[in-house]
Amino acid sequence: xxxxxxxxxxxxxxxxxxxxxxxxxxxxxxxxxxxxxxxxxxxxxxxxxxxxxxxxxxxxxxxxxxxxxxxxxxxxxxxxxxxxxxxxxxxxxxxxxxxxxxxxxxxxxxxxxxxxxxxxxxxxxxxxxxxxxxxxxxxxxxxxxxxxxxxxxxxxxxxxxxxxxxxxxxxxxxxxxxxxxxxxxxxxxxxxxxxxxxxxxxxxxxxxxxxxxxxxxxxxxxxxxxxxxxxxxxxxxxxxxxxxxxxxx
Amino acid sequence: xxxxxxxxxxxxxxxxxxxxxxxxxxxxxxxxxxxxxxxxxxxxxxxxxxxxxxxxxxxxxxxxxxxxxxxxxxxxxxxxxxxxxxxxxxxxxxxxxxxxxxxxxxxxxxxxxxxxxxxxxxxxxxxxxxxxxxxxxxxxxxxxxxxxxxxxxxxxxxxxxxxxxxxxxxxxxxxxxxxxxxxxxxxxxxxxxxxxxxxxxxxxxxxxxxxxxxxxxxxxxxxxxxxxxxxxxxxxxxxxxxxxxxxxxxxxxxxxxxxxxxxxxxxxxxxxxxxxxxxxxxxxxxxxxxxxxxxxxxxxxxxxxxxxxxxxxxxxxxxxxxxxxxxxxx
Numbered sequence: 001x002x003x004x005x006x007x008x009x010x011x012x013x014x015x016x017x018x019x020x021x022x023x024x025x026x027x028x029x030x031x032x033x034x035x036x037x038x039x040x041x042x043x044x045x046x047x048x049x050x051x052x053x054x055x056x057x058x059x060x061x062x063x064x065x066x067x068x069x070x071x072x073x074x075x076x077x078x079x080x081x082x083x084x085x086x087x088x089x090x091x092x093x094x095x096x097x098x099x100x101x102x103x104x105x106x107x108x109x110x111x112x113x114x115x116x117x118x119x120x121x122x123x124x125x126x127x128x129x130x131x132x133x134x135x136x137x138x139x140x141x142x143x144x145x146x147x148x149x150x151x152x153x154x155x156x157x158x159x160x161x162x163x164x165x166x167x168x169x170x171x172x173x174x175x176x177x178x179x180x181x182x183x184x185x186x187x188x189x190x191x192x193x194x195x196x197x198x199x200x201x202x203x204x205x206x207x208x209x210x211x212x213x214x215x216x217x218x219x220x221x222x223x224x225x226x227x228x229x230x231x232x233x234x235x236x237x238x239x240x241x242x243x244x245x246x247x248x249x
Numbered sequence: 250x251x252x253x254x255x256x257x258x259x260x261x262x263x264x265x266x267x268x269x270x271x272x273x274x275x276x277x278x279x280x281x282x283x284x285x286x287x288x289x290x291x292x293x294x295x296x297x298x299x300x301x302x303x304x305x306x307x308x309x310x311x312x313x314x315x316x317x318x319x320x321x322x323x324x325x326x327x328x329x330x331x332x333x334x335x336x337x338x339x340x341x342x343x344x345x346x347x348x349x350x351x352x353x354x355x356x357x358x359x360x361x362x363x364x365x366x367x368x369x370x371x372x373x374x375x376x377x378x379x380x381x382x383x384x385x386x387x388x389x390x391x392x393x394x395x396x397x398x399x400x401x402x403x404x405x406x407x408x409x410x411x412x413x414x415x416x417x418x419x420x421x422x423x424x425x426x427x428x429x430x431x432x433x434x435x436x437x438x439x440x441x442x443x444x445x446x447x448x449x450x451x452x453x454x455x456x457x458x459x460x461x462x463x464x465x466x467x468x469x470x471x472x473x474x475x476x477x478x479x480x481x482x483x484x485x486x487x488x489x490x491x492x493x494x495x496x497x498x499x500x501x502x503x504x505x506x507x508x509x510x511x512x513x514x515x516x517x518x519x520x521x522x523x524x525x526x527x528x529x530x531x532x533x534x535x536x537x538x539x540x541x542x543x544x545x546x547x548x549x550x551x552x553x554x555x556x557x558x559x560x561x562x563x564x565x566x567x568x569x570x571x572x573x574x575x576x577x578x579x
Contacts, residue, residue: 051474077476084470090331091466091521101464105476109460137521153467157475 003028004064004192005050005080005161011058012049019045021216023059027161027192032183034207035196036223038232041213043196044085047163050194051082063161077105081159085166085196087150092139095149099124099134102156124156128182144175151182162186164195168202177248180206200232201245255525258518262532266313269539273309276546308433310441311500312539315433316507318448318497319343320534321527322490323508325455326378328462328523329486330385333516333571334395336509337494341377341401343505346491346498347428348405348412349373355416367443371495377401378487431502431557433542444500451493452531458485459524466523504557506564507534513571 003026010023020042027033035043048054050061052068061068063079071079081102089098102124103117113121125131128148138146147167154162164183168176180202187193187208197203203210204223212220212227220227228234237244275283281297289297290306323336337343353359353369384397409428413421461482464472469479494508511533512526519525541559548554 048470051470053470053473073473073478074476077474080474082471082474084468084474087471088468089466090468091516091523093466093521097520097522098466101467101475104460104464109457150467 002026002065005194006062007046007050007059008062009059010049010056010061012045012054013057014045014054018057019054019216020049021058023218025211025218027194028209029160029192030187030190031192031208032187032206033192033194033209033211034203035194035211035213036198036200036203037213037219040215042216043213044165045216046213047082047165047194047196050163051080052076074105077159078157079159080161080163081154081157083151083154083162083164083167086169087147087167089138089146089150092137094135094137095130095141096121096125096134098138098149099130099152099156102153105157120156120158121152124152127155127185128152129178144171147171147175147179151179155182155186160190161192162194164193166196166198168197168199173246174248176202177246200228205245255518255520258515259529259532262515262529262536266532266536266539269536269543270309270313273312273539273543274305276543277305278550303438307436307438307441308542309539311433311436311444312542313535314441314445314448315497315501315504316535316538317531318444318451318493318534319504319507319538320511321452321455321531322494323510323534324512324523324526324530325458325462325486325490326508327512328465328526329382329483330394331465332394333513333575334509334568336506336512337374337490338402338503338505338507339395339509339568340381340398341405342374342381342490342494343498343503344402344405344409344429345373345377346370346495347373347503348409349495350499350502351409351412351425351428355412355418355421363439363443367447367496367499370499371447371491373405374495374498375488375491377405378491382483382487426555428502429557430555431498431504431560432552432555433501434552436500440500444496447496448493451489451491451496452527454485454489454492456527458482458489459527462486462523462527502557504538505561506568507537507560509571510564510567511537513567 006026007023010020012020023046035046037043045054049056063071099121100113103113103120107113107117125134128151130148130152133141133145141149151167168179171179183193183195184206200223210222211218212231214231219231225236228236275286279300281300285297286301289295289301292298293302319337326335326337326340327333349369349372350366353366358369359366380401381394381397385394406429410425413425461472461477464475464477473479512530515529515533516526519529542556545552545554545556545559
């Protein structure tokens with residue numbers, strides 16, 4: 001299967017230093033690609049480059065077989081949904097209004113939401129198990145509930161590509177597993193999902209493909225013992241005394 | 250807040266604004282029957298016509314226009330900076346506009362062409378708004394922005410005083426109070442005629458940014474990913490605020506705290522959404538300035554009391570309370 005979003009020998013600089021170099025990779029429809037790597041490896045930079053937030057210094061990015069440069073901002077917004085790291089809302093807006101922001105790429109200026117917009121928002125809220133508090137204000141929710149609402153905002157766009165930056169950070173284990181299940185459901189519907197993760201066990205268990213970044217380059221496509229040692233400087237614990245990966249009960 | 254209470258808030262705001270504007274138009278040291286005044290406004294003949302058109306209309310009209318400009322500017326700045334402490338006066342925009350107006354007036358530019366007065370005020374406002382914006386881009390937090398605003402407005406006030414002391418006009422120093430405190434006293438139809446279109450243009454520009462300001466609730470990168478031209482939104486807000494607040498200040502001097510208080514008070518009634526808050530803030534600003542001006546006129550018919558003193562007396566304690574509240578929430 002061909003990738004809907006692909007990097008060809010892409011390089012980029014950020015803050016005066018090389019942040020990405022020689023990246024060749026693709027995100028495929030219906031698959032979850034996990035992007036892992038130590039702090040500062042270039043995970044977020046990779047996603048930002050795909051969104052056009054960071055100009056490439058070398059190589060190219062193609063989305064749906066068209067170079068990124070040829071995409072209009074509006075068309076790109078309908079094609080890629082992005083969940084930024086530490087996603088936040090600066091005003092305590094009602095949950096439903098926040099999720100409706102995900103429909104902005106589909107709505108002409110100064111128009112009320114269409115029936116399709118309402119339906120997409122309802123569906124996104126239901127899928128994130130957030131329908132029950134749709135009328136509540138964001139500041140009346142717990143951190144886990146807020147994360148679900150922000151995720152619903154990204155789903156409401158119904159874009160064929162979903163990029164999520166550290167969506168599992170600050171979530172407790174149960175919420176992390178629910179999040180991965182939601183990503184899986186989204187991929188099952190044909191979306192190309194790419195997600196940056198710090199939790200290697202989540203990445204190895206829930207992703208279809210792994211991209212290990214190290215100092216701006218792709219260091220590996222797996223989480224073998226050699227990769228763990230060379231890139232992360234750790235060894236996997238497979239003992240029974242330690243608390244190792246969990247599942248929902 | 251549900252749709253019902255939003256609608257009631259808007260209706261109440263509109264009704265109170267109309268009532269205050271009507272009262273403001275009818276109130277004056279020279280008592281005239283309402284019917285005669287309205288007839289004078291329509292026909293423009295005789296003493297009633299002169300008073301209606303040359304005195305009452307400019308005053309009431311300017312109160313509405315100045316208030317609307319400040320209210321909408323406050324709502325837009327708060328949305329852009331995602332910070333409830335931002336407003337045209339706290340950020341120093343109005344004091345810089347006042348400085349521009351003073352330079353235009355007392356160094357003879359305004360005498361050469363009347364259009365130069367608002368032009369200088371708008372340029373002053375633009376300079377400070379752009380400077381603040383650059384600071385916030387450089388990553389300055391809430392506190393740094395407020396402090397920068399304090400620095401900008403102290404500097405502008407000092408420069409205003411300096412400009413006035415070098416002005417060759419013997420009345421210049423005594424008029425300084427007007428620029429720093431704001432007043433709607435003794436204005437002409439010409440003031441209203443230049444302020445109203447510029448303020449309308451500024452608010453119009455801010456309204457075109459409202460969709461982007463809604464998206465900015467999620468932060469700049471998420472807004473970009475939703476197809477919003479974030480740079481364009483910033484530019485429109487900075488220019489829109491400079492036009493509206495600059496023209497308002499050129500007409501009435503620096504009227505403080507309206508742009509801070511009004512959007513903050515109304516926000517909960519409009520679901521905390523920047524786009525929906527914009528017009529109600531304009532309406533609320535118009536109401537607050539008209540009501541404050543009424544208060545000035547009824548408390549002190551001699552009018553030594555300045556409009557800006559009243560709004561500051563109402564607004565400064567509010568500002569203090571707001572800072573305490575934000576500290577508690579942080």
